[in-house]
Amino acid sequence: MPKAIRYTLLSLRDLAASAGPFIVLAFALLALAYWWLDPNPPKRVTLATGPAQSAYEEFGKRYAKALAAEGIEVVLRPSEGSAANLQLLREGKVDVGFVQGGTSDYTEQDEEDLASLGSLFVEPLWLFYREDAARKVAAAARTGKTKASQAAGKADPAEDASLSSLTQLQGLRVNTGTPGSGVPSLMAKLLESNHIDPASLKISRLEQTPATVAFLGGELDAIVFASAPESLMVQMLLQTPGVKLMNFAQSEAYSRRFAFLTPTRLPRGVVDLAANIPPDDVRLVASTTSLITRTTTHPALQQLLAQAGNEIHGGAGWFKSAREYPNRDNSELPIAKEAERAIKNGTPVLQRYLRFWVANLVERMWLVMGIIIAIMLPLSRIIPPLYAFRVRSRIFRWYGRLRDIENRVENSGDSDRNSSKNKALLEELNDLERRAEKITVPLSYTDELYALRGNIHLVRRKLQRL
Template sequence: MKYKFFTISIPILLLVIASFYVTSKFIKPPPKKEITIATGSKSGNYYKTALIYKELLEKENVKVNLLTSAGSIENINLLKENKADIAFLQNGTIKNNQEGIKSLASIYYEPLWVFYRNEGFPINYVIQLISKKISIGREGSGTKDLALKVLKDNGINQDNSQIFNYDASKAREELEKGNIDAMFVVSSHKSDTIKELLANPKINILSFKRAKAYSRKYPFLEALNLYEGTLDLYKNLPDENIGLLSTTANLVVKDGFSEELIRLVLKKVKEVHNKKDLFAKAEQFPNALNMQLEMHEEAQRYFEYGDTWLEKIFPYWIASNIDRLKLLIIPLLTLLFPLFKGFFPLFKGFFPLYTWTMRSKIYRWYEEVKNLDNSIDSLESKDLRVQLEKVQKLRQEIQKETKVPLSFMGEYYNLQLHLDLIENKIEKKLS
C-alpha cells in the first residue's frame, strides 16, 4: 500500500508543481491598494461624500487621495490626464463615447435650485429672469453646464442678461447683498448653502412649473417635488411645495483601473447610499440607470449579480485573492481529488454533504409553503386574498434569497410549481 501511494502520488505532485508554474504566468498581480478620487470644492457635497468613502476604504487598508477641483468638467480632464482614478460627475454634463472613461454608478439625486431676490412678486418661469444679473456656477462645474442649457431654452444669454461665474458660496453672498438677482446651483438638499438660502426671508426659490417638460427634453433630468416643511418642520422649510428639476451624481472611472478595487468601491458606495433619503426610496441608489456614459463591465456585473459567494463568506481581500488564484486552485483540486479520495475515506462524504447543503436552501421553504397550503380550506374570501398576497411575497423572497447551481434547478422549479398550485387553489376558491 505504501509503495502504491508513492508511485501514484509523486507523479501527481510533480504534475501539480508544473501546473502551478504554467498557470502562474497568467495570473494578474494584486492591485496597488491606492485610489485617487477627483471631487469638487471642499465646501461641496462631492468632497463630503468622498470623505465618507475614504474612511470606509481605509478600513480595508486602501489608501485614498482626494483631489479637489472646480467640478464635473474639470474632473473629466483629471481622469484623462491620469491624475485621478475615479471622479464625481454630474449626470448630463458630458455625452457618450468619452474615450477611456466609463460609468460606475449613479449615487444620489442632485436637484437644480434657482434662488432669486424677494422683491415682492414671485418668479414662476425661468424666462422672467431675462435682463437680470444671474450667477450660473464657476467655470468647469456641472452647474454652469446645466444652467446654460436651461437659460438657452428660455432665450436668455449674455446679450440680454448679465451672466456671472460664481461658485455657490460667492453667489450666495452676492445674492444676499443684492449685487445679483438670481443664482443657479446644483447640489444635494443636505448642503448648508441650500438650507440657509431657504431659511432667508429675503430670498425666494423658483418652483419649476414645467419640470416635466424639461425632463422630457433632457433624459438625464427628473421632476421632483419638495414638499412644505420636509427640510425642517419647526422652521417650515420650505414654506410651500416646490417643483424641482434634478439630475444625479455619478461616479466615473478611467478605463483599465483595477476591477478588484472597482468592486470594493461599489461595495462601500452601496453601504453609504442604499438608505431611504428625502427624494429616494431605500435601495434605489446606487444604480446603473439612465447613464450618459458607457457602463464599466465590472460595475455592470456587480449591479447584475451582487457580491460573489466568496465575498459573502470571506473578508473582501481574502475573497479577492482566492478568486485571483482560482487558475491554480481549480487544477490543483482536480489533480489531487483522486489521490485524496483513494487514501482519505473522509473525502468520500464530501459530495453528499455538498448536495445536502444545496438542497437545504430549497427545502427550508417547504415548512412555510405547507402551512400556507393547510390554512386555505378554513379561510373566508377576505382572508384568502391576504393569503394570496403572502404567497406572492413568499415567491419574491424565494427568488431573491435562493441561489443554487444549475444542477439543482429542478428542485428549485418544483418549489415554484408548488407555489403555483397554492395560488391556483386560492384563486379557484375566490372565483
C-alpha cells in the same frame, strides 16, 4: 537513527524528488495566473470630488472612510465640479470622479476609456434668488401689465414676489458657477430652450463659496448650482430669511425636452417640519450624478467602490426612496461589469465572512485554479511510476555489474579453474555483496533487494563449482 525513521525519511526524499518537477510546474502556473489576473488591487485610489462644502466633497469623505476599512487609501482631489472631474478622468489624473449627467458631451473615445459605476443620486438644479430681486421683477411686470390693463380698462394685477420661469431672470445678476462645474453648460441649454439671450442676464462665473457670500451680501440677485441636498450650502440657503428657491413650474416639460433631466419635487416641510420649510411643494428639475471610473482601474477597486456606493446612497432621502439608488438607469456611459454585479447582487457571500482581500483573491483565482487542477491531475499519474523507478534504480544498477561477472565466469576455460582469475571474480562478488548490504530502500521494495542478494549467491555458487 532508528531504521524505521530512516526508511520513512528515505521514502519521503524519493517521493519529494519524484514529485518535485510536478510541484514546480504547479507553482509556476499559479504564479503565472496570479500575475495575469492581478487579483489584489492597489492600496491607493484617487477620487475627484468638487468644491469645498459641496455634496461631492461630503460624499468623497464617506467613500474614503468606507474604503479605509479595507485598507485602501482614497486620495480626495478637489475640483470645480462635474465638468472638471470628467476632464481629469480623460487625462488620467484621477481614477474615479463624480460626474453629473448632461454637463458634458461624451465621445467615442470616452466610451472606450471610461465606465460608470452606477447612478448614485439626483442633483436638482438649485436656483436661489433674493426676495427683494423678485419684488423688483414683479414690480416691473406689474407696471407693464398695469399700463396694458388701464388701456384695456381692467383692474391692476396683484403683486407676486416669486419666480417660476427662467424668462423672469432677464436683467438680473445671476451667478452660474465656474465652467468646471458643468452648470454653465447646463444653464446655456436651458436658456436656449426658453429663447433667452444670455446677454440679457448679468452672468458671473464665481466659485460656489464666494458666489454665496456675494449673494447674501446683495451683490447678486440669483445663484445657480447643481448639488445633492446633503450639500451644506443647500441646507444653509434653504433656511436663510429673504432667500427663496425657484419653483420650476415646467419641470415635466424640461424632462421631455432633455433626456438627462428628471422632474422632481421638494416636499413641503422636508427641510424643517417645525418651521414648515419650505412652506409649499417646490417643483425642480434634476440630473443624475454617476460615479465614473477609468476602464484601467483595477476591477477589485471598481467592485469595492460600487459596494460602498450601495451603503452610502442606498438610504431614503429627500428625492429618493430606500434602495432606489444606486442603479443602472440614466447612464450615459457603459456600466462596468463589477459595478453591475455589485448593484444587482450586493456584497458577495465570501466577503460577508472573510476579509475583502482574501475573498477577492478566492473569487478571482478559483476558476484558474480549477483549470490548473484539470491540467495537473492527468500529469500527476506519472508520479507513482517515477517514484518506483527511482527506488528500484538503486537496486537494478547493480545487476549490470552482476551480469558482467556472470558472463566472465561462463567464459572461463578449464585452464582458468582455481586460478587467480577466479579468485579475482570471487573478490568482485564479495565486494558487490558488501555494497548490496548497504543499500537502503523503503520496506515495500525490500523483496527486490533480497532478490539481488540471492542472485549474487547464485553466481558465487556457479563460480565455486568451476
